[in-house]
Amino acid sequence: MNIQGLQKLTLLDFPGRMACTLFTAGCDLRCPFCHNSRLVIHPPKETEYSEEDILSFLEKRKGILDGVAITGGEPLMQPDIFEFIMKIREKGYRIKLDTNGTFPDKLKKIVDAGLVDYVAMDVKASKANYPPAVGIGGYDISKVDESIHYLLENHVDYEFRTTVVNEFHDNESIEELGKWIKGAKRHYIQAFKDSGELIGFGLTEVSKADMLGFRNIMLKYVDECELRGV
Secondary structure, eight states: OOEEEEEEESSSSTTTTTTEEEEOOOOOOOOOOOOHHHTTSEEEESSSSSHHHHHHHHTBBBTOOOOEEEESSSGGGGTTTTHHHHHHHTOOOOOEEEEEEEEHHHHHHHHTTTSSSEEEEOSSSOOOTHHHHTTTOOOHHHHHHHHHHHHHTTSEEEEEEEETTTTTTOHHHHHHHHTTTTTSSSSEEEEEOOOOOOOOSSBOOOOOHHHHHHHHHTTTTEEEEEEEEE
C-alpha cells in the first residue's frame, strides 16, 4: 500500500461514524477539478505511512474510532488493497471506500466478501461529458457504468457524488446524469473550490442557486439529493 496521508479524526467522511481517513497515492483519471493533484499526477513512490504504522495507530484507537475511510487518489489501484482492508476489518473497524468506479471487478470482490460497509462513488458527469470531465479524450465509460449498476443493485450501502463546475455541468447534463443513476439511494452535489493545486485551469464555481436547481432535477431520479460544501 502506498499511503500518503492520514487524517486522524473525521466526523464528516464516514456517515454516522467517528473515523479516520487514509489517502492512497495514484489515480487512473485526470479530472481537471481534482483537488488532490499531488496524489494523482506525480504520486511519491515511497509510502509516507507503512501498513504497520496504520495498523498500530488503529490498534491504539480502538474504542475511540469505529470507522476507517479509505480514499485517494483511487484506492482500488493499490495491488494489495483487498488484503489491507482485511487486516483493518480484523481489528473490528467499519470501512468506507471511496472510488471512481473504474475497477468494478475489484469493487465487487471487496463488497461481496463483506469487507466494506459503505461505498462512495464519484460520478463525474453525464455520459457525453465524461471524457473532458476525467481529462481523457475518448474515455470509455463502460467500467464506470458497470460499477454504477452494481451499486444500484444494493449489495452495500452507498452514495453517488458529483463535483460540479460550470464547464462540465448544466441543467441538461444533470438531467442526463440523473437518468444514468436513476433509482439511486442518495446523491450528493459537491461544490467545486479552487485549492490552488488543481490538475486543470480555467474552471469556475457553480452558484448555490444553480446547485439548488441541479438538486431539484436530481430529485426526479434519486431518493435523496443534498448539497455539500456550500
